[in-house]
Amino acid sequence: MSKAQPLAEARGLEKIYPGGTKVAAVRGVDLRVERGEFTALAGPSGSGKSTLLNLIGTLDRPTKGEVLYEGRSVSRLPASDLADFRLRTLGFVFQAYNLIPVLTALENVEYPLVLQGVGPGERRRAAQEALSWVGLEAYGDRRPDLLSGGQQQRVAVARAIVHRPAMVLADEPTANLDSKTGAALLDLMQALNQDHAVTFLFSSHDPAVLSRARRVVHLVDGELRG
Amino acid sequence: MxxxxxxxxxxxxxxxxxxxxxxxxxxxxxxxxxxxLRSLQVQLIEKSTGSITGHLQVQDDKADLVKMPDRFIVDPRPAAAALENDPRVRASGGRIHLTGLVSTPATSVGALICAVDPEKEKIITDMHAYMTQGDYLGKTAKGLVLGESLAKRLDLRMGEKAVIMAQAADGSMGAEAFRLVGLYRTGSESFDNQIVYVPLAAFQELLARPGQVNNYVAKLKDIEQADEVQKDVAAALKGLPLRVLSWKQIDHEILGVKAFQDAILFIVLCVVFAIVALGILNTQLMSLFERVREFGVLMAIGARPRWVMRLLLVESALLGAVGTLFGLCVGAVLIAHFGRAGLSLPVGEALSYFLPFPSVIYMRPNWTAHATACLAVFATTVLAALPPALRAGRLKPAEALRHV
Structure with missing residues (x-):
């Protein structure tokens, strides 16, 4: 693969939700994300941030356009191949943490490696390391319901990076956290970006959060502005 | 996983x-x-074969009736030799089953006369176990054993004589006096009122049929071997005007009852399986709806649709395994308990007209059938999870993540 290729690229992305009144959530978006970026998608609620993240994260298929990773189009891959692609290439952090409630923090972090078929010893070591990066090495045996919201989101970040993805997509990662905890999470994401070269693409409408991004892409009514 | x-x-x-x-x-x-059902059927077969039929019978091959052959075996020695030489045979002996008349000064009653060798018959059937007075023919040359109720109808007491009449070989009516030496009570109306036992030799003399019998009966060491012994004995008697029948051919109505009972059990099983399947289907559907978002997360982090399907099926299989194990334990404990203590059912009364049958069923396991039921319940739980699993496999990650 050519080094000139961006890590991820959206070309003419469009997403229209069918129904009585068709809603165009994303319209004609072109976006390039380079390796090592710490980029925010900004915009008010309903502007299409989550939809665009879902499209770039291959969780949803575009109505028009395509998503490319290192020059390779992935938008039309079969569901199983897309799952494999996400498993190897992407990490996700969700607004509502979305940890598996029946697994401990350590087991949650391990899970992408379980899906990859990594052996128990190696994946435990990797999960413990990821937990230590987010400062929760002492909380590995706790189930999510025994962790605070901020701790749960840190575990979610550890889960997103444990398999060393090319990019982490985070949809409003601080929206459910208080400002102090949110700031701490952003510190963590920045540290991972700087110290471990993890590429982040995250969405937010919070100016305080957006001010931490190195690049901000504005989305209004499903279209990129500025 | x-x-x-x-x-x-x-x-x-x-x-x-x-x-x-x-x-x-x-x-x-x-x-x-x-x-x-198995215990009932086994007890029914044991009682039927143990009361009168035996496991195998050799009969004249031209006899029209199988339960009471209407033709005699003139020379039963080949049959005796074939059965006595077979190590799978516990005991065998010649018998005559014939309708006749039992007369006393008070009255005359039609009866089924069973002329037997008392010592052999004690091994072949268990009628001697129902004796309430006297003994089962013993060594009395012209002894007579009756059901208590028949003795009462005949107004016959122990030690008194009754005349038995039956059609002799030449067509005339043979008659002979027999002394009442024993009374029995089985609780079965047809036995207690209709069947009388006399020594074989004395009855052969009455019929002017020395050495002849109309069935040569055998009790096997294992009833399950009836078919193969039947085949071997038939081969040994090939060329003779004889036929070898197993209890299945003589008491064929028992097989009919068995088939009927099995069919009813099968219907009941289908209903139970349907209930179990609906329960699992309901559980898994609820579980699916509650966890749609979670499946979305799993898919987002890289779980394939097929993996999510498998997860639901494995969950169902685990639930099925626990349920099956629990059911197996409960079922085994119940069967073991009622195997020891017995289960009192009015079945003896229901069958009493035809057979002496106990009202207590001693349950015994039927492991082949139980294993099939366990597998079927387990398979039902897994199959019932298939529709929700397929549905989970078709979820789209983005839609699943939006699910509330």
Whole structure:
């Protein structure tokens, strides 16, 4: 693969939700994300941030356009191949943490490696390391319901990076956290970006959060502005 | 996956326990039904063959009737030799079963006369166990054993004589006086009122048929060998005007009853399986709806649709395994208990007209049938999870993540 290729690229992305009144959530978006970026998608609620993240994260298929990773189009891959692609290439952090409630923090972090078929010893070591990066090495045996919201989101970040993805997509990662905890999470994401070269693409409408991004892409009514 | 599936199973503990209980008690009920029916059928066969039929009979091959052959075996020695030389035969002996008339000064009654060799008959059938007075013919040359109720009808007391009349070989009516030496009571109306026992030699003399019998009966060491012994004995007697019948051909109505009971049990089993399947389907559908978002997360982090399907199927299989194990234990304990203590049922009364039959069923396991039921319950739980699993496999990650 050519080094000139961006890590991820959206070309003419469009997403229209069918129904009585068709809603165009994303319209004609072109976006390039380079390796090592710490980029925010900004915009008010309903502007299409989550939809665009879902499209770039291959969780949803575009109505028009395509998503490319290192020059390779992935938008039309079969569901199983897309799952494999996400498993190897992407990490996700969700607004509502979305940890598996029946697994401990350590087991949650391990899970992408379980899906990859990594052996128990190696994946435990990797999960413990990821937990230590987010400062929760002492909380590995706790189930999510025994962790605070901020701790749960840190575990979610550890889960997103444990398999060393090319990019982490985070949809409003601080929206459910208080400002102090949110700031701490952003510190963590920045540290991972700087110290471990993890590429982040995250969405937010919070100016305080957006001010931490190195690049901000504005989305209004499903279209990129500025 | 198994660890995650196992924890998911117990995520809603109460619901899973209710499911395990419904599966377990369903399976236990199935096992109980299988065992009860099997025990009933085995006891029915044991009683029928043990009261009169025996396991195998050699008869004249031109006899029209199988239960009471209307033709005599003039020379039963080849049959005796074939049966006595077979190591699978516990005992064998010649008999005459013939209708006749029993007369006393008070009255005359038509009866089925069973002329037997008393010592052999004690091994072949268990009628001697029903004796209430005297002994089972013993060594009395012209002794007579009757049911208590028949003796009462004949107004005949122990030590008194009755005349037995039957059609002799030349067509004339043979008659001979026999002394009442024993009374029995089986509780079966047809036995106690109709069947009389006399020594074989004396009855052969009455019929002017020395050495002749109309059936040569055998009791086997293992009734399950009846078919193969029948085949071997028939081969040994090939060329002679004889036929070899197993109890299945003589008491064929028992097989009909068995088939009927098995059919009813099968219908009941289908209903139980349907109930179990609906329970599992309901549980898994609820589980699916509750966890759509979670499946979305799993898919987002890289789980393939097929993997999510497998997760649901494994959860169901684990639930099924626990339920099956629980049911197996409950069923086995119930069967073991009623195998020792017996289960009192009015079945003896229901069958008493035809056979001496006890009212207590001693349950015995039917492991082949139980294993089939366990597998079927387990398979039902897995199959019932298939529709929700397929549905989960078709979820789209973005839509699943938006699910509330």
């Amino acid at each position: 198994i660890r995650l599936a196992w924890r998911n199973v117990w995520r809603n503990r109460r619901r899973s326990l209710i499911n395990v209980a419904s599966m377990g008690f369903g399976l236990a009920a199935i096992m109980f039904g299988q065992s009860l």
